[in-house]
Amino acid sequence: MDVKDCEVLLIIYEEQNLSKAAERLYITQPALTYRIRQLEKQFQLQIVQKEGKNIKFTSEGEHLVEYAKKTLQEEHRFKEFIANLKSExxxxxxxxxxxxxxxxxxxxxxxxxxxxxxxxxxxxxxxxxxxxxxxxxxxxxxxxxxxxxxxxxxxxxxxxxxxxxxxxxxxxxxxxxxxxxxxxxxxxxxxxxxxxxxxxxxxxxxxxxxxxxxxxxxxxxxxxxxxxxxxxxxxxxxxxxxxxxxxxxxxxxxxxxxxxxxxxxxxxxxxxxxxxxxxxxxxxxxxxxxxxxxxxxxxxxxx
Missing domain, CATH: 3.40.190.290 (D-Maltodextrin-Binding Protein; domain 2)
Structure with a gap:
């Protein structure tokens, strides 16, 4: 799961709705659904499940969201470290x-x-x-x-x-x-x-x-x-x-x-x-x- 996947996953988690998440990501809902299915296939687990018009993250999906948060935080810290090395x-x-x-x-x-x-x-x-x-x-x-x-x-x-x-x-x-x-x-x-x-x-x-x-x-x-x-x-x-x-x-x-x-x-x-x-x-x-x-x-x- 790369940085972009982490960002996508967090937006889905924030919205709890695939249509709204797709709007924020400027992609279609089918494209977003496909991306989720690819992640589920990669990790061999179910990330979300339908709940009326919205979605709900499974317990495994919640753990993946926490992993995504930590990954993005480490990405930020690394970029900050590199920027901090520069004189300007x-x-x-x-x-x-x-x-x-x-x-x-x-x-x-x-x-x-x-x-x-x-x-x-x-x-x-x-x-x-x-x-x-x-x-x-x-x-x-x-x-x-x-x-x-x-x-x-x-x-x-x-x-x-x-x-x-x-x-x-x-x-x-x-x-x-x-x-x-x-x-x-x-x-x-x-x-x-x-x-x-x-x-x-x-x-x-x-x-x-x-x-x-x-x-x-x-x-x-x-x-x-x-x-x-x-x-x-x-x-x-x-x-x-x-x-x-x-x-x-x-x-x-x-x-x-x-x-x-x-x-x-x-x-x-x-x-x-x-x-x-x-x-x-x-x-x-x-x-x-x-x-x-x-x-x-x-x-x-x-x-």
Whole structure:
């Protein structure tokens, strides 16, 4: 089984559907079925079986998928080793980055970095934090940029610490907040993983803590949305106030902004971290990217 077979097998495993896998591979479904049959003939086992419109991997097929993953990881490591021997920094930098950081800050950072190192290619995956942690552990990603609070035992660097703001289309008196409609940001929340990270749950608890620090009655939540830009649009049309991080606010936004402070004067903040494994620094392109991020001002450039 060569590298291409491994890639094909992983795509089939990701899709669990031959039609969708064939579309991703730009081949016909019969051609893909033939390829599976050839692999089954080569290894003398059944890889998949039909399950309605989808397919299911047999236990032997699952083992073959694990073998394919390890084969591709070794292929990546070998290519990285060869690229690392060359004097000019080159190769593929594999990044896992939180969606909010990607949306609001990442583009100018990558642009400037790649101007300095034009022979580096970037493989970027915008992922939830727990997927970034797992991909760093198994070597799929070199570096991660994540937001929030979590347990990470290897290397991490605080990129910035941004405040939260209460925004409104009209000037408001904060003591009147319990009477005003809130447009509430709330993301989908998977269960806590082994890294102690429960996406946005700790943030929601912190916001709830700020509220209880100031008020004895619950907020008047009239809308729940899972996107900060949607929050801003609804606020802009006078449908209520919202609580958003500084990262999503632009100079041209015309909101009334109120920084969220606890009664003791401490601000409500969200931290953004650069995380990686110490062993990843053996690759020159990773070392240069980490040093580049550390050289940036805490208030990262926006374009």
């Amino acid at each position: 920094i080159q190769g593929t930098l594999r990044l896992g980055v939180s969606s909010h950081f990607t949306q609001y800050r990442l583009a100018p950072i990558l642009h400037h970095f790649l101007q300095q190192y034009p022979k580096i290619q970037v493989f970027l995956n915008t992922s939830p934090n727990q997927e970034i942690f797992q991909s760093l552990q198994n070597g799929t990603f070199h570096v991660g940029i994540v937001r929030g609070t979590f347990n990470w035992v290897d290397q991490k660097y605080l990129i910035n610490e941004e405040p939260f703001y209460l925004i409104s289309n009209d000037e408001i008196h904060l003591e009147k907040l319990p009477e005003l409609p809130r447009i509430n940001y709330r993301s989908d929340t998977p269960p806590m993983n082994k890294f102690g990270y429960k996406p946005d749950t700790l943030l929601m608890e912190a916001i709830d803590g700020w509220w209880k620090d100031h008020f004895e009655v619950p907020p008047l939540i009239t809308m729940n949305v899972n996107n900060y830009e949607t929050c801003k649009q609804l606020v802009q049309h006078g449908l209520g106030y919202s609580i958003v991080p500084e990262i999503c606010l632009k100079p041209q936004d015309r909101f009334f902004k109120y920084q969220m402070l606890f009664k003791n004067g401490q601000p409500l903040v969200r931290k953004t971290w650069l995380i990686y494994k110490e062993s990843a620094l053996e690759l020159n392109l990773v070392k240069e990217f980490v040093q580049y991020i550390k050289s940036l001002n805490l208030h990262l450039p926006m374009e």
